[in-house]
Amino acid sequence: MAYPKEFYQKAQEILDQRRAKAQNIAAQHRAELYSAMPELEKLERDLSATGLAAAQAALAGGPQLDKVIENLKNKNLALQRRREELLQQAGFPKDFLQERYTCPICQDTGVVEQRPCQCFTELLRKLAYEKLSDTSGIDGCRFDNFQLRYYPDTPTGRFNIIPRQAMAKVLSFCQNYAAHFSLASESLLLCGGTGLGKTHLSLSIAYEVTKQGFGVVYTPSHRLLDKLQTQQFSRRETGDDDYQSVAMDCDLLIIDDLGAEFSTNFTVAALYSLINGRLNEGRPTIISTNYDETILRERYGDRILSRLLCAYRPLQFYGEDIRMLKRLNG
Numbered sequence: 381m382a383y384p385k386e387f388y389q390k391a392q393e394i395l396d397q398r399r400a401k402a403q404n405i406a407a408q409h410r411a412e413l414y415s416a417m418p419e420l421e422k423l424e425r426d427l428s429a430t431g432l433a434a435a436q437a438a439l440a441g442g443p444q445l446d447k448v449i450e451n452l453k454n455k456n457l458a459l460q461r462r463r464e465e466l467l468q469q470a471g472f473p474k475d476f477l478q479e480r481y482t483c484p485i486c487q488d489t490g491v492v493e494q495r496p497c498q499c500f501t502e503l504l505r506k507l508a509y510e511k512l513s514d515t516s517g518i519d520g521c522r523f524d525n526f527q528l529r530y531y532p533d534t535p536t537g538r539f540n541i542i543p544r545q546a547m548a549k550v551l552s553f554c555q556n557y558a559a560h561f562s563l564a565s566e567s568l569l570l571c572g573g574t575g576l577g578k579t580h581l582s583l584s585i586a587y588e589v590t591k592q593g594f595g596v597v598y599t600p601s602h603r604l605l606d607k608l609q610t611q612q613f614s615r616r617e618t619g620d621d622d623y624q625s626v627a628m629d630c631d632l633l634i635i636d637d638l639g640a641e642f643s644t645n646f647t648v649a650a651l652y653s654l655i656n657g658r659l660n661e662g663r664p665t666i667i668s669t670n671y672d673e674t675i676l677r678e679r680y681g682d683r684i685l686s687r688l689l690c691a692y693r694p695l696q697f698y699g700e701d702i703r704m705l706k707r708l709n710g
């Protein structure tokens with residue numbers, strides 16, 4: 381997945397801060413302990429000296445080189461052991477004076493063997509996700525706190541559907557979808573009235589799929605379309621803030637509450653190009669909406685509707701407005 385340039389800069393800044401922080405903390409620990417335990421400071425000086433001596437010996441060469449290096453190495457190890465001993469006797473962890481990097485693999489440089497470290501790639505993903513996502517609700521929404529007890533267990537409506545049973549199936553489908561998510565997963569259309577848990581399950585899917593390392597963007601539709609519109613009218617040549625490509629390229633795009641935004645010719649065109657583009661590229665999308673077919677057709681036209689109806693798997697939500705029930709029942 382390609383990211384806007386600013387994400388690379390931001391990710392590097394975060395790594396620089398992590399690295400500086402780890403080094404500052406280690407320096408602070410050294411300053412504190414050296415004044416209390418002078419032997420430690422001497423050990424540290426001796427350790428640097430053996431390192432320097434090894435480098436000088438290697439440069440000078442000579443027939444005894446291997447032996448000299450071996451001796452210095454042993455001396456170095458002995459000094460390190462003594463340092464660990466002193467620290468542990470004083471009640472500190474033996475690596476107390478060493479930098480504790482967030483990523484021990486690249487020591488927070490973001491580079492391993494001249495390639496981007498995994499932590500750098502993860503940061504990029506997270507930044508892209510945050511930039512376009514509204515993650516304000518994600519912390520509370522998990523599959524395991526989705527409460528089926530709020531859904532009636534008596535048959536309702538024309539088809540005598542029992543909401544609790546129907547929603548147990550929806551929940552289990554979503555759990556399965558998230559657990560086995562891949563770029564070959566199908567796109568979903570979550571339909572049903574307000575307060576039936578569509579956002580809760582969308583965010584639960586987002587949480588699980590993100591945890592597996594996929595680039596997920598979750599966004600309410602009004603937020604996405606606002607951003608695309610703002611970008612359209614203030615496009616900078618640098619290619620920064622390229623929401624269109626973030627929304628197009630992420631592994632899973634979740635558009636919540638389609639229909640709640642103010643639709644214009646621009647938003648309809650932008651939405652069509654996203655929906656169609658992602659279908660063509662074979663990237664899964666999840667869209668949720670409170671509106672029925674008739675209203676969606678009125679707002680977005682036949683082109684979008686036929687894509688949604690033909691290429692998305694519909695998941696119907698049943699029940700009564702949970703938010704209202706929760707409020708009434710305390």
Ligand SMILES: [Zn+2]
Nearest residue numbers: 483486497499
């Ligand atoms: Zn790393």
